[in-house]
Amino acid sequence: MIKIAMVEDDIQLADLLTQYLKQFNIEVTNFEEPFLALSSLRIHKYDLLILDLTLPGMDGLDVCKEVVDKYNIPIIISSARSDITDKVTALQLGADDYLPKPYDPRELEVRIKTILRRYNQHNEDVKEDKKKLFKLDIEKREITKKGQYIKLTAAEYEVLSLLLKREGFVVTREEIFDNSDLLNHDYENSGSLAVIINRIRQKIEDNPKEPTHLQTIRGMGYKFLQ
Known part of the structure; x- marks a missing residue:
C-alpha cells in the first residue's frame, strides 16, 4: 500500500482524488490545513506528499521549503496557480513535480508511480553505495x-x-x-x-x-x- 499525505483545502477535489487513487492501492490522507500536515509528517511515515499552494494560514511554497528541509519525501505540487514563477520556485525549492489544475486524476496516478519508482531506485543505489568498502x-x-x-x-x-x-x-x-x-x-x-x-x-x-x-x-x- 502506497501511503500519501495530501494538503488540499478543496474538499470535493480531495475526496475525488482519494477515491480514485484507492483503486490503485494508494491510500491518501488529506489535510485541509498545512499545519496539521506538518504535524502528521513528524509522526507518520508517508511515501509522497501532494501539496496545493493556495492554503489557509501558510503559503504552499513555505510548506514545500519546510518539508524539503526536514523530511526525505518526494513532493508533487498540485496547484491552480499558473504563474511560471511559482512553478520555477517550487522546483528550485526541491519539489519533484508540478501538476497544474485542472488535471485528469489518471495523470496524477501515473506521476505518483513514476516518481516513486525513481525515488526508490535512488534510495537503493545510495544504500548499495554505502555498503561498499x-x-x-x-x-x-x-x-x-x-x-x-x-x-x-x-x-x-x-x-x-x-x-x-x-x-x-x-x-x-x-x-x-x-x-x-x-x-x-x-x-x-x-x-x-x-x-x-x-x-x-x-x-x-x-x-x-x-x-x-x-x-x-x-x-x-x-x-x-x-
Missing part, C-alpha cells in the same frame, strides 16, 4: 577504503581504478595495458604488472597472501570484488 573519486583521482585515502602511485591508481570500474568482471592483462597511459606491453614482458598488483594488494588487502578483493583469475586476468 572501496570508492573511486574520478575527479580527485582518489580511491578510499572505508573512507580512508589509499596512497597509490600513478600506475597503481590506473590499474586499481580500472578494476573498480569493472567490479565483478574479469579484466584481462591486455585490457589493462590498452586502457593505461602509463603502462605499455614492455611491462607485460618484464612481469612488472604482477609487481604492481602485489603492491596494490599490500595496500588494500587484510591478508595480501590470500586476497579477497583483488583476485587473480588464472589464465584470464584479474577480478575486483568488494
